Amino acid sequence: MACRNACICCICCLLFFVAPFVILITLSYVGVEPRFYIQELYVPALNNNSHMSINNATNLNNSIFMDLKFKRVVAFVPLRYEDLNITLFYGSNSNRSFPVGYYVVPGFYQGTKKTVHRRAVVAARGMPWEVDAISGVGLAVELATKYKLKLCDGDGGCSYSKPKATVVAAHLQLDASGRMRKLSNKPLRLH
Numbered sequence: 001m002a003c004r005n006a007c008i009c010c011i012c013c014l015l016f017f018v019a020p021f022v023i024l025i026t027l028s029y030v031g032v033e034p035r036f037y038i039q040e041l042y043v044p045a046l047n048n049n050s051h052m053s054i055n056n057a058t059n060l061n062n063s064i065f066m067d068l069k070f071k072r073v074v075a076f077v078p079l080r081y082e083d084l085n086i087t088l089f090y091g092s093n094s095n096r097s098f099p100v101g102y103y104v105v106p107g108f109y110q111g112t113k114k115t116v117h118r119r120a121v122v123a124a125r126g127m128p129w130e131v132d133a134i135s136g137v138g139l140a141v142e143l144a145t146k147y148k149l150k151l152c153d154g155d156g157g158c159s160y161s162k163p164k165a166t167v168v169a170a171h172l173q174l175d176a177s178g179r180m181r182k183l184s185n186k187p188l189r190l191h
Helices: 002-029
Strands: 035-042 063-071 079-081 084-090 099-105 109-111 115-123 137-152 158-160 164-174 188-190
Touching (some): 035 164, 063 084, 063 099, 084 115, 164 188
Antiparallel strands (some): 035 063, 035 188, 079 109, 084 099, 137 158, 137 164
């Protein structure tokens, strides 16, 4: 009888003390890695309907406008991004041999916010914009950065973890209006 009571006592201790601790630790680090999305991408040089069309080479706007979204599934642990390096490549294949523009988004602190937006205007250089009426224009986006997690102890002292490097990319198609083709209303995730 005493052995059975001791066993029940051990199980209760595990359920009420150890299990919540393990769950909290797991939840605090699940989803720590941020997710990167392209909310919107626009290339005015491809817009045949605008007054600055491809045929008017003197007024060609070679800028590429991007709306980037940084999302975290579980945002218990604040984080800080170092500079985000964005590289755009021309072409629909996976060959990234023709870079057309670079941009650096200054590093920022995301904190415990689940979603943060940053806008970027990339100056494209040497773009041979050739619009295919059916398939549009292929573009690849690569984002490279490092981020640090803010770790706090129970005494109120906080420090940052070692920087974790991440490189994500996505291939997308632009239509004749210069906008990113979307399969749904959701933003395009960079993997």
